[in-house]
Amino acid sequence: MQDLLRMESITKVYPNGVVANRDVTFAVKPGEIHALVGENGAGKTTLMKILFGLEQPDAGSIVYEGRHVRIPSPHAAIAMGIGMVHQHFMLAPSLTVAENIVLGAEPRRGPFLDVQAAVERTEQLAKKYNLPVDPRARIRDIPVGMRQKVEILKTLYRGARLLVLDEPTAVLTPQETVELFAALENLKAHGHTIIFISHKLREVKQISDRVTVMRRGQVVGVARTAEVTEADISRMMVGRDVVxxxxxxxxxxxxxxxxxxxxxxxxxxxxxxxxxxxxxxxxxxxxxxxxxxxxxxxxxxxxxxxxxxxxxxxxxxxxxxxxxxxxxxxxxxxVSHIPEDRMTHGVAAKATVEENLISDRFHRPRFQRFGVLRRKAIRDHSLELIRQYDIRTPGPTAAVSSLSGGNIQKVIVAREFSSxxxxxxxxxxxxxxxxxxxxxxxxxxxxxxxxxxxxxxxxxxxxxxxxxxxxxxxxxxxxxxxxxxxxxxxxxxxxxxxxxxxxxxxxxxxxxx
CATH class of the missing domain: 3.40.50.300 (P-loop containing nucleotide triphosphate hydrolases)
Incomplete structure (x- = not known):
């Protein structure tokens, strides 16, 4: 069977020298649910940003629906039938479900939004794909599980045939996850293709047909999901056995x-x-x-x-x-705190790793004298925490923002637990x-x-x-x-x-x- 999508030999190097993707080939067949897994910093996000037009590759090519394509922007991706549901929902809380779904492609009656038409189109889509929602409810008043359905319906309304779902079950209950998986199987039955990004390997096993594993910017394995265990997948992801x-x-x-x-x-x-x-x-x-x-x-x-x-x-x-x-x-x-939003409350993104590691203790005599910082003591302390907590960083003077999400979280854990x-x-x-x-x-x-x-x-x-x-x-x-x-x-x-x-x-x- 011909691939629906083939990203061939994709390489992406950021200005700071970080190689996010190195000669990556990623192929998806039509009508399958294809899981994409890997450690934080493995390159999954960059690869999907390239697919959705948020980033441009430095090398490589993309073949979609049998033709070579360039995807310069999300608008171009949507026009090609590629949709993406981000982990953090992008909905307007004060608008209704129907208004969010049609936003940017609204049915109009003269210069105004045709509210009834928006509601009817939402109801038609919801019925077709078994994604029940209340078109007239405001986003701020509906539960998380229903908000996710709205995000999926948004992509379908815009004609998505290939859907990228980023950590779709991260905030769902078991019952909501069952509903989501039933909806994904229904989408598959209607001919849609799904890229399923998740860290929950049990769910990867449950819902996907094939799985691609990335590690340190490269693809290290592709398998039929039924033929590998959770332990096999985790071993490929991190290069060792994981408890x-x-x-x-x-x-x-x-x-x-x-x-x-x-x-x-x-x-x-x-x-x-x-x-x-x-x-x-x-x-x-x-x-x-x-x-x-x-x-x-x-x-x-x-x-x-x-x-x-x-x-x-x-x-x-x-x-x-x-x-x-x-x-x-x-x-x-x-009291120590690992906050929900690590970038807002956990770290100073533009500061270095070592500055973040001592941000709660720089005033101690060990790290300053008469108001002057003791740089060697700070460096030695930071290097010890980097080693002890296995923080993958180019060095203590690297900006925290240059680290992967998992390593940023390790910086926070190191600071909070070492106190x-x-x-x-x-x-x-x-x-x-x-x-x-x-x-x-x-x-x-x-x-x-x-x-x-x-x-x-x-x-x-x-x-x-x-x-x-x-x-x-x-x-x-x-x-x-x-x-x-x-x-x-x-x-x-x-x-x-x-x-x-x-x-x-x-x-x-x-x-x-």
Missing amino acids: LRIEKPPANPTRPVLQVKDVRYRSELGKEVLRGVTFSVRAGEIVGVAGVEGNGQLELAEILTGLRSAHGGTVIIDGVDATNAPPHRLRAMG EPKLIIANQPTRGVDVGAAEFIHRQLVDAARAGAAVLLISADLNEVMALSDRLLVLYNGEIVASFAHADQVSEEELGLYMLGLKRQAPSEAVAV
Whole structure:
């Protein structure tokens, strides 16, 4: 069968000398679901940016639908029938579902948007591809799973025959993932071809027909998915065996380090985002918080780390009232933070690796004297952390922005964990990182807890939160709706029901103390 897409001998070198793609050949057959996997920095994103016209290759060629093509822009890619659904949705929250889907190619009645026509076209597409949505609902009012359907419908409305899905299940519950996979099979049955980018190897095995593995800018393997195991794929990705499930010794928790009592928070519009949240985290344990994004997890993490103020309730850290304390005071109390948005709150992107690694400790006598930085001490400390945390960087003076996502996350983990914290707030700590980096971060979290730290793990990844947590909470609509003394007391499917608000424990059971 002739390839629908063939990217031949693609090479891309960035101005800073980083070789993102080196002689890459990537081929996709019509009507297949083709998984593209690899470590962060392996070159997947660059390759897909070239396919979608966001980057231009330095060498190589692209053959699409039997003809050589040049793709100078996303507009050109869309015109060819290539669509891309990004990991971070690109929707206008104040507009309706139908308005978002037709945006830029609106049906008109005179100079105005023909709202009824937009609604009807949305309904037709949704029915054809089994992607049910409410055309008149505003994006800000619908759950994450439905927003993803809107993104897919946007590409289909523009005539996409080849769809690129970047980490499509990153924020979905098990039930929403099942719905998505059914929709992908339906798209395949209608003749569409899908490139499926994911770090979740179980899902790669479940949904894809073939898989291409990249490592360090090159393709290292192509296989029929049915003929390889998850372990085979992960081994190709990182060049070694990877522990896909962390073994952790039983917890032996001691004193309460974090006590959250009746914490409340309202949005700027007056909506209750946190509704009397109460729980504790003890030294030596990992407490997981599961939930679909947008149910108060971000606000909770930022209240606990001083990035926003609660409107009610108290936060006690090691017996001291730390309610609405600023970040510098919380750091002095031994609180470390792995933020959800690493580029906004985790690093200074234009600063160097070593500057980021000492940003919370440069004032210490070890690193400065009479206001003058001790460069050698800073360099030695940074090199030790780079070695200890396996940060892949050209050197300590490289800009953090030049690193892959997984290595940027390792910079944050190195800084936060090397400060000997009493309490670690880890919010989506492995979001968008590869299996090798995720394995490393998971081990650091477990080791920190077993060394006596209290760890609050907030994650939308059910595999992660169930594998690492000693105790488990579920946050839905700003409330703790379920609490489990042991993470293995609940299945992924049942946990998904709590996350979607379809099930909740009695108030006495859901109190997490």
